[in-house]
Amino acid sequence: MNKIIELINKIINKSEKLSNFTVIVYKYNRKYRNMTKTILFALKGIFKFYMPSTKLSKGMQIRKIFQKLKIKRNSDRFIYYLDPLKILNIKNFEIENTTIDYEIGLEKSLEEMQKENENMKDGEYKENQKQLLLGIEELIEKEKKIAPNEQVANNLENIKNKKADGFQEALQRILFYNQIVWQTGHHLNGLGRLDKILDKYYKKDIKENKITKEEARSLINEFMKLLHENFWFKSNALLGDTGQVIILGGKEPNGEYFCNDLTYMFIEETEKLQLPDPKVLLRVAKNMPRELMETSVKCIKTGIGCPLFSNDEVVIPQLINFGYDEKDAYSYVTAACWEPLITGKSFDQNNMKTIVFLKPFTEMLNKENLEEIKNQEQLMEKYKTYLEKYIDEFFAELDARKFETDPVMSLFIPHCNQVEIDVTEGGAIYNNYGATSVSLANTVNSIININKFVFQDKKYTLSELNELRKNNFENNENIQLKDQGIRYGKDDDKVLEITNMITKWVDEMLENKTNRIGGKLKFGLSAPSYIDESKDFEASLDGRKKGDAFIVHISSDITSNPYTELIQFASKIDYSGNRFNGNVIDFMVTPSFMENNFEKFTDFLILSIDVGFFQMQMNVVSSETLIKAKEHPEEFPNLIVRVWGFSAYFNDLPEEYKNVLIERALKNEGKSY
Amino acid sequence: MKVRVTNIQRFSLQDGPGIRTTVFLKGCSICCPWCANPENIKYEIQGEFGYDIELDELEKEILKDEKFYKSGGGVTFSGGEPLLQFDKLEPLLKRLKQQNINICIETALFVPTSLLEIALKYVDEFIVDIKILDNSEAKKVLNGDIELYYKNIKKLFEQKHNITFRIPVTKEYTLQEHNKKRILDLLEKYKPQQVEIFKLHRLAESKYKTLKKNLIEFKEVTYDDMENFLKEIKNVKINAKICKI
Numbered sequence: 001m002n003k004i005i006e007l008i009n010k011i012i013n014k015s016e017k018l019s020n021f022t023v024i025v026y027k028y029n030r031k032y033r034n035m036t037k038t039i040l041f042a043l044k045g046i047f048k049f050y051m052p053s054t055k056l057s058k059g060m061q062i063r064k065i066f067q068k069l070k071i072k073r074n075s076d077r078f079i080y081y082l083d084p085l086k087i088l089n090i091k092n093f094e095i096e097n098t099t100i101d102y103e104i105g106l107e108k109s110l111e112e113m114q115k116e117n118e119n120m121k122d123g124e125y126k127e128n129q130k131q132l133l134l135g136i137e138e139l140i141e142k143e144k145k146i147a148p149n150e151q152v153a154n155n156l157e158n159i160k161n162k163k164a165d166g167f168q169e170a171l172q173r174i175l176f177y178n179q180i181v182w183q184t185g186h187h188l189n190g191l192g193r194l195d196k197i198l199d200k201y202y203k204k205d206i207k208e209n210k211i212t213k214e215e216a217r218s219l220i221n222e223f224m225k226l227l228h229e230n231f232w233f234k235s236n237a238l239l240g241d242t243g244q245v246i247i248l249g250g251k252e253p254n255g256e257y258f259c260n261d262l263t264y265m266f267i268e269e270t271e272k273l274q275l276p277d278p279k280v281l282l283r284v285a286k287n288m289p290r291e292l293m294e295t296s297v298k299c300i301k302t303g304i305g306c307p308l309f310s311n312d313e314v315v316i317p318q319l320i321n322f323g324y325d326e327k328d329a330y331s332y333v334t335a336a337c338w339e340p341l342i343t344g345k346s347f348d349q350n351n352m353k354t355i356v357f358l359k360p361f362t363e364m365l366n367k368e369n370l371e372e373i374k375n376q377e378q379l380m381e382k383y384k385t386y387l388e389k390y391i392d393e394f395f396a397e398l399d400a401r402k403f404e405t406d407p408v409m410s411l412f413i414p415h416c417n418q419v420e421i422d423v424t425e426g427g428a429i430y431n432n433y434g435a436t437s438v439s440l441a442n443t444v445n446s447i448i449n450i451n452k453f454v455f456q457d458k459k460y461t462l463s464e465l466n467e468l469r470k471n472n473f474e475n476n477e478n479i480q481l482k483d484q485g486i487r488y489g490k491d492d493d494k495v496l497e498i499t500n501m502i503t504k505w506v507d508e509m510l511e512n513k514t515n516r517i518g519g520k521l522k523f524g525l526s527a528p529s530y531i532d533e534s535k536d537f538e539a540s541l542d543g544r545k546k547g548d549a550f551i552v553h554i555s556s557d558i559t560s561n562p563y564t565e566l567i568q569f570a571s572k573i574d575y576s577g578n579r580f581n582g583n584v585i586d587f588m589v590t591p592s593f594m595e596n597n598f599e600k601f602t603d604f605l606i607l608s609i610d611v612g613f614f615q616m617q618m619n620v621v622s623s624e625t626l627i628k629a630k631e632h633p634e635e636f637p638n639l640i641v642r643v644w645g646f647s648a649y650f651n652d653l654p655e656e657y658k659n660v661l662i663e664r665a666l667k668n669e670g671k672s673y
Numbered sequence: 674m675k676v677r678v679t680n681i682q683r684f685s686l687q688d689g690p691g692i693r694t695t696v697f698l699k700g701c702s703i704c705c706p707w708c709a710n711p712e713n714i715k716y717e718i719q720g721e722f723g724y725d726i727e728l729d730e731l732e733k734e735i736l737k738d739e740k741f742y743k744s745g746g747g748v749t750f751s752g753g754e755p756l757l758q759f760d761k762l763e764p765l766l767k768r769l770k771q772q773n774i775n776i777c778i779e780t781a782l783f784v785p786t787s788l789l790e791i792a793l794k795y796v797d798e799f800i801v802d803i804k805i806l807d808n809s810e811a812k813k814v815l816n817g818d819i820e821l822y823y824k825n826i827k828k829l830f831e832q833k834h835n836i837t838f839r840i841p842v843t844k845e846y847t848l849q850e851h852n853k854k855r856i857l858d859l860l861e862k863y864k865p866q867q868v869e870i871f872k873l874h875r876l877a878e879s880k881y882k883t884l885k886k887n888l889i890e891f892k893e894v895t896y897d898d899m900e901n902f903l904k905e906i907k908n909v910k911i912n913a914k915i916c917k918i
Contacts, residue, residue, distance in 0.1 A: 491737065562683035564692070564738045596917045597686045603744035604684075604692055611740050 016089060021049050024084050030239055030652075031232030048085045057124070058405045059131030061088055062184055066135040069183070071143055077168065077219065079143045079152060080175040080226045084233045088185045092402040095424065097243060097335040097351040099190030100412040101344025103197055105177040106164040110136060116417055125420045128407040136180065143176075167211055170201040171223050177412075178227070184408045187236050188243025188336035188351070191227075191278065192343055195248050195262040202262055213261065220262070221269045228275045236336075237528070238657075240648030243336030244278035249292065251285040251312035253330045259288065264295055267307060271299040276640050276647040281334060282307040283315075284609050290602065297602050300620055301594045305642030308338070308584070308617040311609055314571075315340055318580040322522070324430065337645025338526060338582030338615050339434050344413060347423045347517070350434030350581055352398050354529045357502065358439035358540055358550070360386035361446065365469070365541075370462040376451050379462075380498075383447075384505055391509045398433050399515050431519035434581045436527035439534070441488035441551035444498050445542030449481050465541060472539045472546045481543030482557070489556020491568035500574045507577035524581035525573070526553035526615075528644035531656050549660045553586040553644070554614075560670040563587060563604065571612035583614035586642075588661075588668035590622045617642055623665035626650070630658050675725040676758045679712050681734050684741075687916070689777035689798050689837075691746025694735050698762075699723045701753040702783045703817040705804060706889050707841060707873045712880050713753035719884060728765040735769065747775025747797070756780050756788040766795040779839070782825040783817040789825050799829060799836045801865075805846050806855035814846065830863050837867045839916070842902060844892040853905070861909040868906055868913040870899065 025045070029038040052064040065088060071081045114133050120126040140156050147153035155172040164170045174191070181189050205211040227244055234242040248266055249259045263282075270280050282296055296307050319329035319340055328342045335341045339350035364386040373379050403424035410416040416427030454462045468476050486492050488499065503525070510521050527533075530550040539546045542557075551557050554570045570585045594601055608616070619642045629636035629650050639650040641661055650658065677699040685695040700716030701708075708714060712722035726734075735748045748769065750762070755778050759766070769776055777798035782789065792799075805811045811819040829836065838860065846852055860868060872894050881888040899915050906913040 564684045564741050568737065568740075592917075600686045600692060600744065604741065607692070607741050607743055 017049070017051055020051055020087060020089065021046065024049075024087070024233075027084075027232055027235070030235075045085050050086045051089050054089050054091065057128055057131060059128030059135075059407050062407065063131045063135030063138070065183065066139040066142075069139070069142065071146060073146045073148055074229065075222060075226055076148045077152065077222055078172050078175055078226060079147060079156065080179055080229075082179060082182055082230045082233060084230070086183070090185050090404055092404045094185050094187070094404050095347070095349065095406050095409050096187040097337075097339070097349065098186070098188075098346070098409070099192045099245075099333050099335070099341060099343045100177065100181055100409065102174045102177060102192050104344060104412050104414070105159075105173055106170055106197070106201075109161045109163065110140070110159055111161045113411065120417075120420050123420070124405075125410075125422060128405065128422075129411060129417075132407045132411065139180075140176075164201065165204075167198065167201045167205045167216055168219055170198055171219055175223065175226065181408060182234060185404075186408070187234075188241070189234075190243055190245045190247070190333060190336060190341075192333050193247045193250065193331070195260055195266060196250070196258060198262055199260055202260075216262075217265050217269065220265050221273065224266075224269055224273055224275070224278055227278045228273075231277055234277075237532075238643060238646075238648060238654075239652040240276040240643065241336075241528075241646045242277045243646070245334060245336065245645075246278055246280045247333045248280055248282050248307065249285075249288065250283035251316060251330065253327065255287075257285050257288045259292055263292065267292075267295050267299050270304060270306065271302055274302065274304060274638065274640065276304075276649060279305070279647055280307040282309055283312050283332075284309045285312045286609055288606075288609075290606065293602050293606055294598075297594070297598065297605065300618060301591065301598075303591065303620045304640050305617065305619060305647035308615065308645075309605070309609075309613075310334065310338070310340075310615045311613055313609060314575065314612050314614050315580065318575050321576060322520075322578060322580065334582070335434070337436075337528065338584045339436075339522075339524060340580060340582070342430055345415060345428060346413075346430040346432070347409075347426075347428040347519070348430050348432045348434060350432075350522070351436060352401075352433055353394065353435055354527045354533060355391070355394060355435050355437035355506070355523055356439055356529075356533050356537075357387075357437060357443040358446075358537065360390040361443050362538055362540065363390075365466050370466055373462055375455055376447070379447065379450060380501065383502075387502070387505060388509055391506060394435070395510070395513050395521055398435075398521065426517035431515065431517040433515050433519055433521045435521060435523040436529070436582060437523055437525055438527040438529050439540075439550040440499065440502065440525055441555075441557075442540050442542045442544055443502065444488045444495060445551075445557075446540055447498055448486055448495065449541050449543070453479075453481075469539045469541055473543070481541065487542075487556060487558055488551065489554075489558055489561050489566050489569055491565055491572060496569065496572050503574065503579050504577075507579055510578055520578055522578040522581040524579065524583045526582050526584040526586070526644075530644075531660065535656075549656070552660070552664065553584050555586045555664075557667065559667045567608045567611055567613050567616075570614065571608075573614075575614055580614075582645075584645075585613055585616045587618050588665045589618050589620045590665075590669060591620050591625075592622070594620055619661065619665075621661075621665060623662055623669055623671065626658070626662045626665055630655075630662065674728050674761055674764060676728065676731065676761050677716065677718070677723055677725050678731070679710075679722050679724075679753075681731070683738050685749060688749040688751060688779060689746070689775075689800060691744035691775070692738065692741040693746040693749045693777065694738050695749045695751050696731065696735070696755075698750060698752045698755045698758050700757050701781075702757060703754070703781055703804075703815040705815055705841075707843065707891060709874065709877050710751075710753065710880075711877055711884055711886060711888075716757075721883070722880075728762070732765055732768060735774065736772075739774070742775060745775070747777060749777040749779060749798075749800075751779040754781055754784060756782075756784040756792060759788050759791045763791055763795075766791070770795050781817070782822050782829070783815070784821075784825070786821075786825055786828060789828060793829070793832050797835070799833060800839055801826070801829070801836060803838050803840045803856055803859065805852060806859065807852055810846070810852070826859070826863065834866065836863075836865045837869060838865045840868065840870045842870050842872055842894050842899060844894060844898070848894075848898065848902065853902075857905060857909055860906060860911050864911065866912065868911050869916040870902060870906070870913065871916040872899065 025042045050068045052061040155169040332340045335350040410423045421427035534550045633651045680697045682695045685693045688695045701714045779800045781802040
C-alpha cells in the first residue's frame with residue numbers, strides 16, 4: 001500500500017497541476033472525512049479544474065480565472081460564490097493574513113479605477129491592473145446574469161460606475177471584493193471594521209425608511225452565513241483557521257469610544273449563528289459602554305470563543321510609538337489572529353514565522369560547557385549570544401523570501417497606484433514584516449528553575465540538571481520542576497524582569513535591521529505553533545517533557561492561577577518598540593462559573609482594560625464536556641472551541657489539540673490530569 | 674507581627690460584594706461536621722496546610738488586586754474563624770481602612786465578644802453563618818456556646834446593618850423543624866440585609882483525605898427542599914437567594 005501511495009506521490013509531484021489539485025482534494029476530504037465522497041469529488045473535479053499558465057502576466061492569469069469561474073446562486077439577497085477548482089499557480093510566497101480596505105471598493109467605481117489605470121505609464125504594473133480590472137468587469141456581467149432579482153443585479157451593476165449606496169448594496173460590494181481576494185489564492189483574509197465602514201449606509205437607509213433595524217440584522221446574519229460557506233476551502237492549517245475576522249468598536253482620536261447598532265448586531269448574530277467563523281474582535285477602551293461588554297460576555301458565554309478583546313488603551317500608543325501615523329494607529333484592524341494591521345496602506349506581513357525562544361536556549365544547553373556558567377547573570381549572557389545568532393538567521397530567512405506579484409492587493413492600496421509599484425515591491429506606505437513567538441514562557445520558567453536548583457539551592461550542577469533533561473526526566477519525575485511557586489503568568493517581579501529582559505534583547509537585535517523594501521520586523525508573544533513547534537522538541541528545564549506542547553500564548557501552567565494574577569502579569573509585560581505584534585492572554589473558564597457570576601465577570605473584564613492587558617481571549621468550556629466530547633464525538637457535533645486565533649469545531653481538531661485543551665481546562669478547575 | 678493562614682485566594686467572587694481577595698486564617702472555635710475548609714479547623718500547622726505571614730507581606734498580597742476592587746470588592750477574611758486572630762490582625766486592618774480597602778469577614782461568631790469589638794471598628798461587610806441554634810445540639814454537634822452566639826449577634830446588629838446571613842442547608846440539622854423555627858425567628862427579629870442559603874458540597878474531599886479525616890455523607894437536599902426553604906425565608910420579608918458555589 002505504502003509503495004502505491006509513494007508512486008502516486010511521485011506522479012503528482014511531477015505535475016504542478018496535479019499537485020495543486022491534490023491540495024484541494026485533501027481540503028475537501030478534511031471537511032467530509034468520507035473517502036467515497038472525496039473520490040467522487042476528485043473524479044468530477046479533475047475535469048473542472050483550471051489553472052492558467054504562469055507564462056501569462058499575473059493580471060491575465062487572474063482574468064482567465066474569472067472567465068472560467070462557474071458561479072452558482074446561493075442566496076436571494078446576495079451573490080457570493082467561490083469556485084475551489086479554479087486556482088492560480090502560486091510558486092512564491094503569496095500575500096496573506098491581511099485585510100483589504102473595503103472602503104475603497106465602496107467609494108470608488110470600477111470606471112474610476114480604470115480611468116486611473118489609463119493614466120499610468122505603460123509597463124507591467126499598468127498591464128496587470130488593466131487585465132485585473134477587465135476581469136472584474138467580466139465577472140460582474142457573469143454574476144448579474146444569475147442574480148436572483150433586479151435589486152441584486154443593480155447592486156452588481158453599480159460596482160461598475162457608482163459608489164455604493166444603501167446597506168444591502170454595501171454588503172454586496174464587500175462580498176464581491178472579498179470573493180475576488182479569496183479566488184486569487186490569498187489566505188486568511190479579514191473583513192475590517194465593518195461597523196464603522198457600514199455606519200453611513202445603515203444610517204442613511206434607516207433615516208430614509210428603506211430598511212428596518214430587523215431587516216439590517218437579517219442581512220448581517222445572511223452575510224455572515226455566506227462568508228462561512230466553503231470554510232473547508234478557506235481554512236488554512238486547521239479547519240476553521242480562515243482568518244475571517246470582523247473588527248468592531250474602537251477608540252477615536254478625540255478620545256471618544258466608537259460603537260453603533262451594527263457593533264451590537266454583529267456580536268448578537270455571532271452568538272445566534274454559533275458558527276466557528278467569521279469571528280469578531282472587539283476593540284475595547286476604558287470608556288466603552290458597559291452594555292456592549294455585557295453583550296460580548298453573553299456571546300462568549302456560549303463557548304464560541306469570541307469576541308476577542310483588543311485593548312486600544314495599550315495597543316494604539318504602541319502603534320504610534322513604533323512609527324505608524326496617529327490617524328492610522330486609531331483605525332487599526334488585525335491580521336488573521338491578533339496582529340495589528342493598518343489596512344489600505346500596508347504590505348505588512350504580520351504572521352510570517354514563529355520565533356521559538358526555547359530553540360537557542362536548548363542549543364546553548366547542548367553546546368556550552370555548562371560548568372563554566374556560575375550564576376544567573378552568566379546564564380543570561382550566554383543565552384543572549386545564542387538568541388542573537390538565532391534572530392540574525394531568522395531575519396535573513398524572512399528577508400530572502402520572494403513574493404508573488406499581487407495586482408489585487410495593490411489595487412486596494414492607493415499608494416501603490418500612485419507610485420505604480422506593486423505592493424510586494426515596496427508600493428505600500430508600510431512595509432513591515434511580523435513574527436509571532438512561542439515558548440518564551442517555557443524559557444523563562446527554565447531560567448527560574450536553574451536559578452533555584454543550581455545557583456541558589458545547589459541541589460544539582462547545571463550539567464547534572466541538563467543530563468536529566470536529556471533523559472527526558474525518566475525516573476526523575478520527583479524533582480518537581482513544575483512545582484515552583486514562581487512561574488510565567490505570576491505577577492512576580494523576578495518573572496517579569498526575566499521576561500522583559502529577553503524581549504528587550506530581541507527588540508534591540510532587530511532595531512537596526514531593515515528588510516529589502518525598507519520595513520522592520522515586529523514580533524509578539526502569541527503564536528499558533530505551540531503544538532506544531534513542540535512535537536519533536538526536546539524536554540525543557542521548566543519540566544516539560546519531550547514532545548509536550550509549549551505553554552499557550554500568554555497563559556500560565558500553574559493550576560488554578562487566578563485570572564487577576566494573569567491579567568496583572570500580562571499588563572506589566574513591556575510591549576514597546578516592536579513588541580506589539582499580537583499579545584493575547586488566553587484562559588479557560590467553566591460555563592457555570594460565567595453563568596453564576598455574570599455581573600462580576602463583566603466588572604472584571606472592564607476593570608482589566610484599565611489594568612492594561614494587550615489582548616484577551618477565552619475558552620468557556622468545562623473539562624467534563626471536553627472529555628466527554630473526545631470519547632463520544634458523535635454526541636457533540638456542534639461543540640466549538642477557541643484554538644489559537646480562531647474557533648473550530650472540537651471534533652475537527654487533531655487529538656493533540658484536544659488533549660491540550662482538556663489539560664488546560666482541568667488545570668483551570670484545579671483538577672489534575 | 675504574624676498571622677497564620679492556609680491560603681490567600683485572589684479573584685474570589687463568592688465571598689462578599691465585587692471582586693475580592695480572600696484570606697483564609699487558620700484555626701476555628703467550632704467544628705462543623707460538614708466543614709468545607711477542614712484544614713482551617715486546627716490552629717497548628719498540619720503538613721502542607723498553614724504558614725505564618727508577616728502583616729506587611731499580607732498587606733502586599735491584598736493590595737495586588739487593588740485595581741479590581743473598584744468593582745465594590747476588597748478583602749475578605751475567612752477561615753476557620755477569622756475573628757480568633759483579629760487581635761493580631763488589628764494593625765493591618767487599620768492600615769487597610771486608611772487606604773479605603775473594603776473589608777469583609779465570614780464568621781460564625783462563636784468567639785469572645787472582645788474580638789468582635791475589634792472587627793466592629795474596621796469591618797465593612799459581615800457575612801455571618803447560621804448553623805444550629807438549638808442550645809444542646811449546638812454544643813453537641815458544633816462544640817459551640819449558642820448563648821455567646823446570640824450575645825454577639827445582638828452586639829453586631831446594634832452597630833451594623835449591612836449583614837448577610839449564610840445558611841448551610843442540611844436535612845439533619847438546618848431543616849429540622851425546631852431548628853428552622855429558631856432560624857426564622859432570628860431572621861424576623863434582626864431583619865438582615867440579605868440571606869444566602871446553599872447546599873453542601875464535597876469539594877473538600879481530597880483535603881479530608883490528606884488530613885486523614887472522613888467527610889460525613891449527608892442526606893441529599895433536593896432542588897425543591899431549597900426552594901421551599903427559600904420561600905419560608907422570603908415569607909418573613911427577608912431578601913434571600915440560593916447561592917451556587
